[in-house]
Amino acid sequence: MSTPLLAVENIGRRFGGFVALEGVSASFEPNRVTAVIGPNGAGKSTFFNVLSGVLPPSTGTMRFKGRDLAGTPQHRFAHLGIARSYQITNIFPELSVHENVRIAAQAFRSRYEIWRDRATLTELDDKAAAALAAVGLAHRGSATAKFLAHGQQRALEIAIALVTDPELLLLDEPTAGMGPEETKEMVALIEKLAAERTILLVEHKMKMILGLSDRILVLHHGRLIADGSPQQIQSDPEVRRVYLGQNDGYA
Amino acid sequence: MTLSAQSLDAAPRPLRARLAARRVPLSILALSLLPWILPSEALAVNVLVYGLVAVGYNLLFGYTGLLSFGHAAFFGTGAYVTGIAIGRFDAPLFAALAFGVAAGGALAFVIGLLSIRTRGIYFSMVTLALSQLVYYIALQASSWTGGENGLRGFTVSELNLFGWTVDFLDPVEKYYVIMAFTAAALWFVSRILNSPFGSVIEAIRENETRARACGYDVERTKLISFTLSGLICALAGTLFALHLAIVPLDILHYHTSGMIVMMTLLGGAGSFFGPFVGAFAFLLMEDVVSLWTPHWQIVVGSVFILFVLFLPKGIWGTLMAWRAGR
Numbered sequence: 395m396s397t398p399l400l401a402v403e404n405i406g407r408r409f410g411g412f413v414a415l416e417g418v419s420a421s422f423e424p425n426r427v428t429a430v431i432g433p434n435g436a437g438k439s440t441f442f443n444v445l446s447g448v449l450p451p452s453t454g455t456m457r458f459k460g461r462d463l464a465g466t467p468q469h470r471f472a473h474l475g476i477a478r479s480y481q482i483t484n485i486f487p488e489l490s491v492h493e494n495v496r497i498a499a500q501a502f503r504s505r506y507e508i509w510r511d512r513a514t515l516t517e518l519d520d521k522a523a524a525a526l527a528a529v530g531l532a533h534r535g536s537a538t539a540k541f542l543a544h545g546q547q548r549a550l551e552i553a554i555a556l557v558t559d560p561e562l563l564l565l566d567e568p569t570a571g572m573g574p575e576e577t578k579e580m581v582a583l584i585e586k587l588a589a590e591r592t593i594l595l596v597e598h599k600m601k602m603i604l605g606l607s608d609r610i611l612v613l614h615h616g617r618l619i620a621d622g623s624p625q626q627i628q629s630d631p632e633v634r635r636v637y638l639g640q641n642d643g644y645a
Numbered sequence: 646m647t648l649s650a651q652s653l654d655a656a657p658r659p660l661r662a663r664l665a666a667r668r669v670p671l672s673i674l675a676l677s678l679l680p681w682i683l684p685s686e687a688l689a690v691n692v693l694v695y696g697l698v699a700v701g702y703n704l705l706f707g708y709t710g711l712l713s714f715g716h717a718a719f720f721g722t723g724a725y726v727t728g729i730a731i732g733r734f735d736a737p738l739f740a741a742l743a744f745g746v747a748a749g750g751a752l753a754f755v756i757g758l759l760s761i762r763t764r765g766i767y768f769s770m771v772t773l774a775l776s777q778l779v780y781y782i783a784l785q786a787s788s789w790t791g792g793e794n795g796l797r798g799f800t801v802s803e804l805n806l807f808g809w810t811v812d813f814l815d816p817v818e819k820y821y822v823i824m825a826f827t828a829a830a831l832w833f834v835s836r837i838l839n840s841p842f843g844s845v846i847e848a849i850r851e852n853e854t855r856a857r858a859c860g861y862d863v864e865r866t867k868l869i870s871f872t873l874s875g876l877i878c879a880l881a882g883t884l885f886a887l888h889l890a891i892v893p894l895d896i897l898h899y900h901t902s903g904m905i906v907m908m909t910l911l912g913g914a915g916s917f918f919g920p921f922v923g924a925f926a927f928l929l930m931e932d933v934v935s936l937w938t939p940h941w942q943i944v945v946g947s948v949f950i951l952f953v954l955f956l957p958k959g960i961w962g963t964l965m966a967w968r969a970g971r
Contacts, residue, residue, distance in 0.1 A: 446858070468858070469863065470860075471860075472858065472859055472860030473860050478858060480854075484854060486848055486851040486852050486855060493844070497848045498859040498860075500845070501859045501860035503841065506841055506845065507840060509836070509840070512839060512840055512841045554855070558859075
């Protein structure tokens with residue numbers, strides 16, 4: 395077995411006396427799609443916030459490509475190759491769609507260079523245009539981001555994450571609030587991205603997850619209760635009890 | 646504001662972009678006409694100096710999105726340090742200016758360091774409290790600052806600019822010397838806004854969480870912006886000291902900070918020309934209204950409230966939006 399891209403061991407996170415996440419261990423191989431599911435309050439968002447550096451874990455270790463992430467500030471995660479989208483659309487609303495992506499690409503330049511004109515950094519424009527094309531927004535570059543349709547804003551957020559060419563892409567409910575048509579487009583996009591990237595996603599739409607994922611992690615009350623292929627998860631009695639059985643299809 | 650994105654469009658560039666491309670020469674042109682259109686040269690110098698403070702403040706408030714209520718501290722420190730350097734140490738003029746700017750910038754760095762990690766109203770309150778601390782220090786250290794009477798005794802009557810002597814007692818000559826410094830500062834601010842750094846502070850203003858997730862060290866960027874903003878305000882302070890030949894203690898009071906916020910909002914936060922337009926409108930109103938009533942602040946305050954309620958983009962911002970909407 396090769397070195398996993400990301401390995402977490404015994405990860406836990408407390409908020410005061412509340413244990414949001416406890417004893418989660420898992421490792422993630424490159425170029426796989428892994429879904430994280432669980433009922434509301436299961437700790438999925440906390441897990442994602444820990445993986446993306448928003449919250450430092452209270453216990454446990456995280457290694458990305460063998461490197462210990464302890465003490466790494468959040469903004470360094472993007473530089474290491476971990477990018478994310480948020481459950482609630484998180485873009486630069488007043489900037490143009492193009493600038494939204496361009497600013498993300500610019501973060502990888504080492505200096506601010508006050509003596510330089512930002513318009514001369516044309517390689518950033520090329521990168522931004524390529525990322526927008528990859529998510530199907532090439533024609534909306536000059537629009538102000540807040541005027542995009544919801545599904546397009548979600549796609550824009552993925553373009554923002556994608557432009558830095560991350561090895562690990564964390565998608566927090568990429569189809570939240572989307573209708574069936576938009577969801578279909580998003581699934582197609584994720585499938586396309588999955589060919590050359592490691593993707594972790596939180597989702598509630600079971601049908602979509604079962605079709606898309608190579609592997610599923612199930613969280614319940616902050617603990618990892620199951621970890622396996624979609625088939626294994628579907629037939630796991632514990633998972634059926636806490637999650638699938640309650641409401642078929644959607645949570 | 647992104648020239649790159651606009652240049653992708655085939656449509657002709659809007660007025661806003663055309664103005665933005667020549668904003669420094671246009672500002673200088675407008676400023677050089679001021680002494681001839683305003684009732685007095687003293688008022689014109691005030692517009693210059695307060696306009697520059699507002700420009701410096703706007704870098705932090707309008708572009709980075711941080712509402713500081715303590716910018717009087719940098720403005721005042723620039724003025725005091727320059728005055729003390731000349732009056733007490735007989736420092737040459739340019740050295741005195743440099744000391745004033747450096748001291749204001751250093752203070753901004755320290756206050757920034759202490760306040761940046763707080764957010765929203767707490768940030769405003771921390772900056773307010775720290776600047777009041779500076780005020781009380783100036784009040785107490787009266788052997789250095791002159792305390793309540795202000796700092797006096799450092800009149801500059803002549804300025805030697807590379808062999809060319811300027812009579813500083815002549816209001817018009819004085820105006821153009823101060824304008825030259827202001828123009829240099831405007832060019833510097835325009836340079837910052839045009840640079841990649843300018844994109845980053847705008848991104849932080851728009852969405853701090855996203856900027857951090859993109860890989861920006863938000864705290865460090867804010868601190869740099871805070872310090873640069875303080876430097877510009879300190880420069881305005883040094884020019885103010887040269888202009889008045891006294892430094893009133895009030896310059897450090899939070900009233901001054903409030904006035905800077907008002908001017909910036911009145912003109913239009915987040916626009917290049919806005920702060921000068923705001924300073925111009927504010928001081929002109931003060932000048933005109935105080936001729937017929939000592940309660941000019943009631944009138945200026947009412948106008949300010951109306952702007953915040955109905956024209957939150959300020960004079961310049963509204964003008965540009967109206968022009969773009971036609």
